[in-house]
Amino acid sequence: MQSARATLDAGLAAISAGQALIDLGQLNAVDSSAVATLLAWQRAALAAGHPLQLVNPPASLRSLIALYDVAELLDLHVVPPATAAHAA
Numbered sequence: 001m002q003s004a005r006a007t008l009d010a011g012l013a014a015i016s017a018g019q020a021l022i023d024l025g026q027l028n029a030v031d032s033s034a035v036a037t038l039l040a041w042q043r044a045a046l047a048a049g050h051p052l053q054l055v056n057p058p059a060s061l062r063s064l065i066a067l068y069d070v071a072e073l074l075d076l077h078v079v080p081p082a083t084a085a086h087a088a
Helices: 004-016 032-048 059-067 081-087
Strands: 021-023 053-055
Touching: 004 032, 032 059
Parallel strands: 021 053
Antiparallel strands: none
């Protein structure tokens, strides 16, 4: 499993390269650092001038996002598997 810092850096690099969609479906363990990472990615995308869609957040992550009341700051989408394959 990647460290939170490595995940943050990988996402920032992808966003800097113009990636506008990140599939979170492979996440299996999340904590508050995951929420902080998503918020940092969102800030980076906004600073770069493009939107960032976060798809397929696991239920545990959606629960943390609701707990911290930051859902309105993130562009979260639950996408059916067939649609997600075409979006990537």
